[in-house]
Amino acid sequence: xxxxxxxxxxxxxxxxxxxxxxxxxxxxxxxxxxxxxxxxxxxxxxxxxxxxxxxxxxxxxxxxxxxxxxxxxxxxxxxxxxxxxxxxxxxxxxxxxxxxxxxxxxxxxxxxxxxxxxxxxxxxxxxxxxxxxxxxxxxxxxxxxxxxxxxxxxxxxxxxxxxxxxxxxxxxxxxxxxxxxxxxxxxxxxxxxxxxxxxxxxxxxxxxxxxxxxxxxxxxxxxxxxxxxxxxxxxxxxxxxxxxxxxxxxxxxxxxxxxxxxxxxxxxxxxxxxxxxxxxxxxxxxxxxxxxxxxxxxxxxxxxxxxxxxxxxxxxxxxxxxxxxxxxxxxx
Amino acid sequence: xxxxxxxxxxxxxxxxxxxxxxxxxxxxxxxxxxxxxxxxxxxxxxxxxxxxxxxxxxxxxxxxxxxxxxxxxxxxxxxxxxxxxxxxxxxxxxxxxxxxxxxxxxxxxxxxxxxxxxxxxxxxxxxxxxxxxxxxxxxxxxxxxxxxxxxxxxxxxxxxxxxxxxxxxxxxxxxxxxxxxxxxxxxxxxxxxxxxxxxxxxxxxxxxxxxxxxxxxxxxxxxxxxxxxxxxxxxxxxxxxxxxxxxxxxxxxxxxxxxxxxxxxxxxxxxxxxxxxxxxxxxxxxxxxxxxxxxxxxxxxxxxxxxxxxxxxxxxxxxxxxxxxxxxxxxxxxxxxxxxxxxxxxxxxxxxxxxxxxxxxxxxxxxxxxxxxxxxxxxxxxxxxxxxxxxxxxxxxxxxxxxxxxxxxxxxxxxxxxxxx
Numbered sequence: 001x002x003x004x005x006x007x008x009x010x011x012x013x014x015x016x017x018x019x020x021x022x023x024x025x026x027x028x029x030x031x032x033x034x035x036x037x038x039x040x041x042x043x044x045x046x047x048x049x050x051x052x053x054x055x056x057x058x059x060x061x062x063x064x065x066x067x068x069x070x071x072x073x074x075x076x077x078x079x080x081x082x083x084x085x086x087x088x089x090x091x092x093x094x095x096x097x098x099x100x101x102x103x104x105x106x107x108x109x110x111x112x113x114x115x116x117x118x119x120x121x122x123x124x125x126x127x128x129x130x131x132x133x134x135x136x137x138x139x140x141x142x143x144x145x146x147x148x149x150x151x152x153x154x155x156x157x158x159x160x161x162x163x164x165x166x167x168x169x170x171x172x173x174x175x176x177x178x179x180x181x182x183x184x185x186x187x188x189x190x191x192x193x194x195x196x197x198x199x200x201x202x203x204x205x206x207x208x209x210x211x212x213x214x215x216x217x218x219x220x221x222x223x224x225x226x227x228x229x230x231x232x233x234x235x236x237x238x239x240x241x242x243x244x245x246x247x248x249x250x251x252x253x254x255x256x257x258x259x260x261x262x263x264x265x266x267x268x269x270x271x272x273x274x275x276x277x278x279x280x281x282x283x284x285x286x287x288x289x290x291x292x293x294x295x296x297x298x299x300x301x302x303x304x305x306x307x308x309x310x311x312x313x314x315x316x317x318x319x320x321x322x323x324x325x326x327x328x329x330x331x332x
Numbered sequence: 333x334x335x336x337x338x339x340x341x342x343x344x345x346x347x348x349x350x351x352x353x354x355x356x357x358x359x360x361x362x363x364x365x366x367x368x369x370x371x372x373x374x375x376x377x378x379x380x381x382x383x384x385x386x387x388x389x390x391x392x393x394x395x396x397x398x399x400x401x402x403x404x405x406x407x408x409x410x411x412x413x414x415x416x417x418x419x420x421x422x423x424x425x426x427x428x429x430x431x432x433x434x435x436x437x438x439x440x441x442x443x444x445x446x447x448x449x450x451x452x453x454x455x456x457x458x459x460x461x462x463x464x465x466x467x468x469x470x471x472x473x474x475x476x477x478x479x480x481x482x483x484x485x486x487x488x489x490x491x492x493x494x495x496x497x498x499x500x501x502x503x504x505x506x507x508x509x510x511x512x513x514x515x516x517x518x519x520x521x522x523x524x525x526x527x528x529x530x531x532x533x534x535x536x537x538x539x540x541x542x543x544x545x546x547x548x549x550x551x552x553x554x555x556x557x558x559x560x561x562x563x564x565x566x567x568x569x570x571x572x573x574x575x576x577x578x579x580x581x582x583x584x585x586x587x588x589x590x591x592x593x594x595x596x597x598x599x600x601x602x603x604x605x606x607x608x609x610x611x612x613x614x615x616x617x618x619x620x621x622x623x624x625x626x627x628x629x630x631x632x633x634x635x636x637x638x639x640x641x642x643x644x645x646x647x648x649x650x651x652x653x654x655x656x657x658x659x660x661x662x663x664x665x666x667x668x669x670x671x672x673x674x675x676x677x678x679x680x681x682x683x684x685x686x687x688x689x690x691x692x693x694x695x696x697x698x699x700x701x702x703x704x705x706x707x708x709x710x711x712x713x714x715x716x717x718x719x720x721x722x723x724x725x726x727x728x729x730x731x732x733x734x735x736x737x738x739x740x741x742x743x744x745x746x747x748x749x750x751x752x753x
Binding site: 283323326 | 465480481482488489493
C-alpha cells in the first residue's frame with residue numbers, strides 16, 4: 001500500500017500496464033511533452049518514448065478514430081480527451097465506430113480502446129469544459145463506463161479497462177485528481193467492472209453517489225448519523241456499465257429508501273436510470289419515492305457562486321434523505 | 333378546508349366552481365365539499381382572484397388545511413411546476429437548488445400524528461408505499477383502516493407495523509405438498525359462503541364511528557316505562573277529524589317530540605352534554621329525529637321544539653325527513669341537536685333501547701302503541717300502551733334525574749292537553 005493522489009494512481013496504472021504489455025499506447029492533446037493538462041501522463045514519454053506516448057493535433061474525432069483503428073489492428077490504445085465536453089466532437093467515432101464495430105462484425109473484430117476524459121464542475125471552467133456526461137455514454141450499448149472516486153479505484157479500474165477487450169469510457173473528475181488514498185502496490189491490483197463498493201453501512205436509507213458525489217454522499221451520511229440519528233448506507237457503483245445492481249438491490253431491500261446523487265443533469269440522468277431499474281426490481285421493497293439529487297438543469301455557469309449553486313452539496317443530500325424519511329421510525 | 337358541520341373532521345373536494353384566474357366575489361359559489369354528513373357548496377367569504385387551487389377534486393383534507401388561495405383582484409396565478417423545462421434564464425435570479433427540495437428538519441423529525449380513522453371515498457385509491465402494501469398483504473392488515481404518516485398521507489411501513497396486526501401464519505409460504513389457495517384477490521368461499529365486501533359510504537363510516545365511540549365512551553343505562561296513550565290516541569283522532577284540506581296532522585311521534593321538548597326545558601341536565609370532562613347545558617331545545625335513509629341513519633333536527641306548536645313540529649319533521657330521503661338535507665339541518673328521539677313503533681317494535689348520539693345526554697327509544705288489557709280502578713279494560721326506553725349517559729344524567737325526566741314525558745303524553753301549553 002502507498003498513499004498517493006488520484007493522478008498518481010492513474011499514472012501508476014498506465015505505467016504498469018505499459019510495462020506489462022507493449023501493445024498499450026497513449027494518444028492525446030498535450031499528453032507527451034506537456035505531460036497532460038492534469039499531469040496524469042507525467043514521465044511516461046520519457047520512460048516509453050514518443051512512439052508509445054504520442055501528442056496529437058487538436059482534433060478529437062481523429063484522436064478517437066486513430067484509437068479505434070489501432071485497437072482493431074491489435075493495439076490497446078488509451079486516448080485522452082482534454083475534457084468530457086470535447087468528447088462531443090468525437091461522438092461519431094465513439095458511438096458509430098468504437099461501440100458499434102464489435103457488433104457489426106459479429107465479434108470478429110474487437111475494439112480494446114480506453115477513452116479517458118476529465119469532467120465535472122467546480123473550477124470555473126464554464127459550460128464548455130465542466131459537464132458530466134456519464135449518462136450519455138451510459139446510454140450507448142457497446143461502451144463500458146467507469147467512474148472512479150478514489151485513488152485505489154482509479155488505479156484498479158484503469159488497469160481493468162486497459163485489459164478489457166471492450167471500448168471503455170473512463171470518466172475522471174477534475175476535483176478528484178488531487179484526492180489522496182491508500183493504493184495497493186500489487187501490479188495486478190484490478191477493480192472488476194460491475195462491482196460496487198459499499199462505502200458505509202447503514203440500515204435506514206441507501207445513498208448512491210458517483211464520482212465526486214460519492215464523497216458528498218459520505219459527508220451527508222456523517223451529518224445524518226451525528227445530527228439526525230439516521231444511518232445511511234453509501235454505495236459507489238464505480239462502473240455504470242456494467243452495473244452492480246445486485247449490491248444496490250440488496251441494500252434497498254434492507255433500507256427501503258433510496259437517494260441517488262450525481263453531478264449531471266436530472267433529465268435522463270444516471271439517477272433517472274437507476275431509479276427506473278430499482279423500481280422495476282425492488283418495487284415491493286420501497287417505502288418512499290426514490291429521491292434524486294442532481295446538478296441544476298442549466299449549462300454549467302462560470303460565476304463561482306452560480307457554479308457552486310448548480311452543483312449538489314452534502315446539505316442537499318441530507319435534505320433529500322430527510323424527505324424520504326418522513327414518517328419513518330428510527331430503527332431499534 | 334372549512335368546518336361545515338359539528339362533527340366534521342375532514343372534507344373531500346367534489347368540484348371547483350371557479351378556475352384559477354377567475355375573479356371571486358364574496359358569496360360566490362367556490363367549491364363543493366363532501367363532509368361526513370352531506371355535500372355542501374361553500375361560498376367564498378373573501379373577494380379577489382383565485383390564484384391557486386391546492387386541493388384537487390377528490391382530495392380529502394383535514395379541517396384547516398389550505399385548499400386554495402384567493403389573492404388580490406387581478407393577481408397573476410401562481411406559477412406551476414417546472415415540468416422539465418430548463419431552469420430560470422440567466423437574467424433572472426437563478427434557482428440554486430438542485431432537484432432535491434429542502435425539507436424543514438423540524439417537520440421531518442416531528443412525531444407521526446396520532447392515528448385516527450381515515451375517511452376515504454368508497455373506491456378511492458389508498459396511498460400506500462409498495463413496501464407497506466406488501467407487508468399489509470402478508471399480515472392481513474386492512475390498509476383502508478390505516479392513516480398514513482408519510483408525505484401526503486401515504487401509508488408507509490411504520491404505519492402497517494403500528495397497526496399491531498397478527499403476523500401471518502407460517503403457512504404463508506405455500507408448501508408444495510399442500511394445496512394452498514392461490515394468493516389472489518379472489519376470496520375463497522368460507523364456511524359462511526361467498527363473501528361480498530361492501531365499502532361503506534362516508535355517512536355509514538360516520539355512523540359506524542360515532543356509534544362505536546358512543547358505546548365505548550358513554551356509560552349507558554336504560555330506564556323503561558309504559559305510557560297510557562289512550563288520551564293521546566283520542567286527541568289525535570279529534571285533531572284529524574277537525575283537520576282541513578292539506579292540514580298536517582301531527583303523528584304520535586310529533587307528540588313524543590313535543591313532550592320531550594317540554595320536559596327537556598324543565599330538566600337542563602337532560603338537555604346537555606358531557607364533553608371533555610365537563611357538563612354543558614344548552615339554552616335551546618333542539619330535538620333530533622332519527623330517520624332511516626337509504627342504507628343510512630340520519631338525524632335531522634327540529635330546532636326550538638319547546639317553543640313550537642305541535643302542528644309546526646309536525647310540518648318541520650315531515651319536511652326534514654323528506655329532505656333526508658331526497659338526499660338534499662344540509663349539514664345545518666343535521667347539527668345542533670341536544671336530544672334525540674328514535675321511533676321504531678311503525679315496524680311493530682314494542683320496545684328497544686338505543687345508542688346515545690354523542691355528546692348528547694340521552695336518547696328516547698319509542699315503541700309501538702299496543703292495544704292491551706289494562707287494569708283500571710280494579711277492572712280489566714282495553715287500553716292503549718306505548719313502551720319507551722330512555723338511554724342515559726351516566727356521566728351527566730343520573731338514575732333519579734333520568735327517571736324524573738322520563739316520568740314527566742309520560743305525564744305529558746298521558747294528559748296530551750298539556751302539550752298545548
